[in-house]
Amino acid sequence: MNDDDASRLDIEGFEERSVKAIMEARTPEMLEEQRIRFLGRKGEITEVLRSIVRLSKDERPVVGGRLNELKQRLNALIEERKALLETSDGDEEPFCGDPTLPGRRGWEGGRHVLHRVLADIKEIFFGMGYSLATGPDVELDYYNFEALNFPPDHPSRDTQDTFYINRDILLRTQTSPVQVRYMERHTPPLRIIVPGRVYRNETPDPSHAAEFLQMEGLYIDTDVSLADLKNDVTFFIHSFFGSDAKVRFRPHFFPFTEPSAEVDMSCFACKGEGCSICQKTGWIEIMGSGMVHPHVFRYAGYETDRYTGFAFGMGIDRIAMLKYGIGDIRRFLANDLRFNSQFWTEIWSGVVE
Amino acid sequence: MVGGGGVKVSLEWLKRYVDIKEAPEVLARDLTMFGLNVEEFHSLFPPLKGIVYGKVLDVRKHPKADRLSLCRVDVGGEKILDIICGAQNVREGLGVPVALHGTVLPGGMKIKRTRIRGEVSEGMICSEIELGIGRDAEGIIELDFEEKPGAGIEERLGSSDYIFDIEVTPNRPDQLCHVGVAREIAALYRRPLRMPECMTLETGAEYRLVIENGNDCPRYSAAFIDDVATGPSPGWMQDLLLAAGMKPINNIVDVTNFVLLELGQPLHAFDRDRLAKDMIVVRRAKNGDALVTLDDIERELDGRDLVIADADKPVGLAGVIGGRDSEVTDSTRRILLESAMFNPRLVRQTRQHMKIETEASYRFEREGDIGITVAALERACLLIKEIGAGCPALFHADILADPALVGKRKITMRTRQVNRVMGTHLSARETVSLLERLEIKSEISGRDVIASVPSFRRDIKAEIDLIEEAARVYGYENIGREDQSGCNIFSHISGDDKRIETVCNYLVSRGFAEVITSTFMDPGDPVRMGWLERDPRCNAIRIENPLTEAQSVLRTSLLPGMLNVARRNSLSEREGIKIFEMGKVFIPAAGEAGLPNEEMHITAIFTRSVRPLNWFGKQRSFDYFDMKGELEALLGRLGISQEIVLAGGGEGTHQFVCNWLLDSKLIAEAGVLPSSVARIYDSEHQVFYFDLWIDDLPRAGRDRKRYRQIIPYPAVKRDLCVIAADRVMFADIRNVVKREAKLLEKIWLFDYYRGGHLGEGKRSYTFRLSFRSSKGTLDDSTVDREIGRILTALQRELEVVLREE
């Protein structure tokens, strides 16, 4: 057989093309088209049959037999496929001719990034045995300052510019007033976190907001120590920012804790080398903390010597800013959905192992 | 030097009192970890770029200007530079700093090649003041070291002094001076502290000093200087003052400022000859008293203000600022130097209502060291004598309200408590040596320690304050982590929190974007919203000191804030807005001590396109039933199965708003915003909303829920088409159907039609009813009886009839 014959009598090629076309037909009409194309009177098979004459006498019956066999097989396949297409409940073709057309969707939504971050933080503390407590935004001066050992007319109050409703009522400048409120109603051991909005009378700029989200933690029992505080705070930072974060506690002053400590963690961006995020120090201030001051116990009505405890507090806005590289705190309340929607995809603000 | 909660100290100045070998960055880090947070430190004079060593080869007179010289200076390049110099001390062979072409000096002056009276100058030979590294403007700097001409010498010109910006917390006024910071450094590195030298003054000066009230002024000390000769203070003193950020004025004022920055005690110098009857009275101001203060402002005083007065009139505001008329001037001959302690609250009060903050007031407010008033005078007198500013008298005056105030406080510190708070295992002896480093002497008594706290540590009042100091010196970093916390407390779930989280996450899954808006509201918002006067939302709580008028009340509804969000996002071309907020609103109440009710609301807004632009259907805007469906589904999610009653249209413009009542209690408001209101918030589109009072909803209660058996028998479905008059509502019919049908499982409305061929005032409703019995398969006759009962009741109660085909 010469090359010419071989190309004309490519039976395998013909079989492959025709079977594929039949199986891909999605409607009886499309199937009929394919039947005509391959098996019709002017179809491809007729072409092939005609070319048999050019073969040797010995070959003709063999090839002819094979072709007849194939023709029968294809007819059977078409019948089978036709039955399948016709019996599928008479469904219309579901793709409108194009399965790549976009699907029917509504608006997408998502949580606000601050609440997402808060939810992740809460989850870590719930796992550590902390429970949730809340308190009012509009607070008595007594709980916000006095019971937290800020004496009236004392410069320590200058560190927190305050919105006043009147002489005795203000917008809380911290979530700490809930400490005393909670202690008044509960007896140790107690272990709570307190998220909530707090207010400072500061002109907003990229790093200061007049209202922001804070979260407080409090643990009181008969023998809670500074070492325990270091444990819990370090545990949280490692859970949230990764166990390679270094944590340091440096002495500080808060009226309602003593000893007090600022908590810094090594900068996650530069790993302590110094960069713009950490203002070249290699450290990032993450929260304030300390041992509950005996005066606070006294205000809460506890015997001061019976219990010890620790408290800590962090700004959720600040943590979200650090975590996602948000440069302007005012973005959070502006609610440009082009901003908000950046945090809708499945993200975890904590560490995912 | 102070303000913003910090102090600026000079490293060179600190070195007068304690040895410091550490590099500035090491010192900064160590101080920070010791509790003195160094916010920033920098070289006093930042080195300049582009200053090179030059050698003056020869000097000749400028042909056209007597005072100028033409110099040829070798700066290392191939070419020797011609530089014109005006200084008298320029001479051949001198090593000098040269600013080359292109260099910008600290004053902003840019050095360029230039021509002065016909002669070329290709650079500048600099003086101290030109380089910003000193006060000398007279001559050029004569470098006292040899260098290769052209070598950069920035490093060698810069000052060796560093300025540290240290955060000082309000409890530590003792750190607001160089000796105070040096004392901490001495404790940190266990080095001796060198107190500055003083002159010894004797008590018993004969002077009329009257203190009206010992509470207002617990101590007043005064020294007297004769033969005063005012003039500039010596260079070393000016350098140190400038380094710490204070401007030199004259030798007397500079000494008082120097002692302030050294020991932290504010001093004030009065021109003694200006004090009427040569006397001092510390008293409250009388109404009508006035004083022109040093800043040239005439101030009216009242009984709140504590003043220093002479026989006739106030001459100073105690602890805040002096009076202009008794100020030290060039003609002053005799001085009274005041060193006192005033009641911090009075100083604060006067400072606040006079709106003036001074170095003195900042320290007095924080209650300085009552024990140091005389020592500060003794130090000042020595300095005045040494620099020849006057002749201090040997005697001083001193009135102390209560001698106990200057004594050392004795405080017991229990070793067990130290270890309990710190989580350590220290012995009493170890705690003694920790406190020792801070100049707190203590003795062991049994297992515990009795500490004597010096007067400069007013902040240490109780045991816990000592424990903190011990912990700080011991080092927080050394407090162990091997002590695992012995916590065995379980977390319990807060039902309220869980419910809110569930609702928020549910709404998100329904395609809502969560927003968080401000608690503050514009007092004009209730009017803009069209709420009637008696609406509780019109009665918003005012802030006494708001940021702006538009943020001066607390929100009574989340709607105004959310409408602003909708508006801003429409401006950024968002096609559809479907947002919600979970947040508090504040309604005045006669609750606990006048605190308002804080109600948690979930509010949602729907406006513009119901879904993104698409190919499969006609685009349309949100409508009432889109909103209502979401609220119904949400209530379903919350397990609210009780009947909700919709109280018809709201009042006034709010006619298309319904109140949703549960057991006759308002739980939600929902509807469409009046278009007049929507337009105020820049919306041309209809704005639908619901506002849900989430706190008032009954709790589903996790314990009450029980699994219900699934009925294995088939349901029977019947369709029912009825005609009703316009006054009859869907809910009326549904309620009758539900009440009458005993076996009704579910009811759907699947067609609704008004007017048209039915005739004016008529509507038709088509229901599909599904019946099912838990007892067995229903037969037709049972269902027929159900239908019959329903129709009879509908006809009787609502005149609703079956539609004839």
Ligand SMILES: [Zn+2]
């Ligand atoms: Zn960094």
